[in-house]
Amino acid sequence: MKWDAQIINHKKESRIAVYFDKNADLITRIKKLDDSRWSQSLVAWHLPDTLENRIRFKIAPLPHTLPSEEAILNIEKFKQWLRSKRYSESTITTYSEGLRSFLFFYREKPISEITNEDVILYNNEYILKNKLSASYQNQIVNAIKLFFKTIHEKKIDIDKIHRPKRAKLLPNVLSKEEIKMILNAHSNIKHKMMLSLIYSCGLRCGELLALQPVLIDSKRNIVLLKNGKGKKDRIAPLSPKILDMLRVYYTAFKPTNYLFEGVIPGEPYSEKSLQSVLKKAIKKVGITKPVSLHWLRHSFATHLLESGTDLRYIQELLGHCSSKTTEIYTHVSTKSIQQIKSPFDDL
Incomplete structure (x- = not known):
């Protein structure tokens, strides 16, 4: 499913408009996102202009929402390592953008000082507070674990970082x-x-x-x-x-x-x-x-x-x-x- 997303000014508020051909699965997914709305005049769904949504819809973050320079350099190293291990481009994008979100949250803290308690705090104060999905949380946890295991000197205990419980959804079947x-x-x-x-x-x-x-x-x-x-x-x-x-x-x-x-x-x-x-x-x-x-x-x-x-x-x-x-x-x-x-x- 192809879609296009762009920043708009809607009713004096910065929003992200998402345009796509009518698709029931995509509509169901976008409805679950926080404060998503349908606009008849725009003929599009639109959401708050947040860093998370910019990452989700592949829109460049605003300069003041970027992580620290140290984080940017480390994210690039992480992407190079993933490519050298022949991860798919979609996985590289998912992991690097997930890591970007996490390191932006701790942009005032040196990466070497990040601990397991910081991961728990991020999950509670960012993932859960913004009602983001368990699957998205799982992707970011995967990215964090792989990053600290391969790229950075760590005060983090990789094995103690827990993943969220997955929703046990049954597959859809036709007769x-x-x-x-x-x-x-x-x-x-x-x-x-x-x-x-x-x-x-x-x-x-x-x-x-x-x-x-x-x-x-x-x-x-x-x-x-x-x-x-x-x-x-x-x-x-x-x-x-x-x-x-x-x-x-x-x-x-x-x-x-x-x-x-x-x-x-x-x-x-x-x-x-x-x-x-x-x-x-x-x-x-x-x-x-x-x-x-x-x-x-x-x-x-x-x-x-x-x-x-x-x-x-x-x-x-x-x-x-x-x-x-x-x-x-x-x-x-x-x-x-x-x-x-x-x-x-x-x-």
């Missing part, structure tokens, strides 16, 4: 009937092919868009996924029905570099366009749930579990490092729940 409706919504073979491949192989959006024709192994009926999340390669099974669809698609579109290319030959299909493909499909079939592309991946895993596939195999297919991540699908599978008879039926 097989709903999946079938969505996949059959488009007559355009390219659109149908992309959505079908995500569901049939349990792919992440980025994994689909990075696919190249050479990674489709029709002899072994597998898809080779290169440099997935965590820079891990894995394979996904290729169903005979999907392979037949791919052959029809390939003959019609003749992709060169990427399996699914955009308007410019050789360039990958955009994430925004793919989201639009799904959006049109769910609107066409009358599904009102705020379905995202990741729901197809969740549904793939849950449907496998319900059909009797061992959880260990599902873990491998999804590319999860920990079995605990995969086990969450046991909480949304209805196979066992449907066999339970409610005591209400005996009344």
Whole structure:
């Protein structure tokens, strides 16, 4: 999802306006941010002009909101270390901006004097006070721990820095009937092919868009996924029905570099366009749930579990490092729940 953010003067107050195409997931997320408001006249959501929001929406901080010169130099060293370890650019941005927020909070204090008690104070007086999410807090804690472990002489005990408890949210899952409706919504073979491949192989959006024709192994009926999340390669099974669809698609579109290319030959299909493909499909079939592309991946895993596939195999297919991540699908599978008879039926 692409968006644009800029500083505006709204009703004599400095605000950050965020512009994006209507998207239910993004609207839900932005509503959770402190003092977020919708403006009909601006046709945009807007929020307070704070350092946190400037960081969140990648707007340059004001000069008086910058951390100390010592902090700026150390943040740059930290970014160089992350790059040398081949962290992704998105992770580098998340960690460095999170660290910037923390060091700005202690801009009057030498970094070498920061202690564990300062981390606790920051969590209470900044994260909790501003009602920032547990996931955001977790990202900053990760950044702080890695920074003090690798870059700076410390008075901090890394192992004693605690992470917040994560909210235990269940994945969103569609029924097989709903999946079938969505996949059959488009007559355009390219659109149908992309959505079908995500569901049939349990792919992440980025994994689909990075696919190249050479990674489709029709002899072994597998898809080779290169440099997935965590820079891990894995394979996904290729169903005979999907392979037949791919052959029809390939003959019609003749992709060169990427399996699914955009308007410019050789360039990958955009994430925004793919989201639009799904959006049109769910609107066409009358599904009102705020379905995202990741729901197809969740549904793939849950449907496998319900059909009797061992959880260990599902873990491998999804590319999860920990079995605990995969086990969450046991909480949304209805196979066992449907066999339970409610005591209400005996009344």
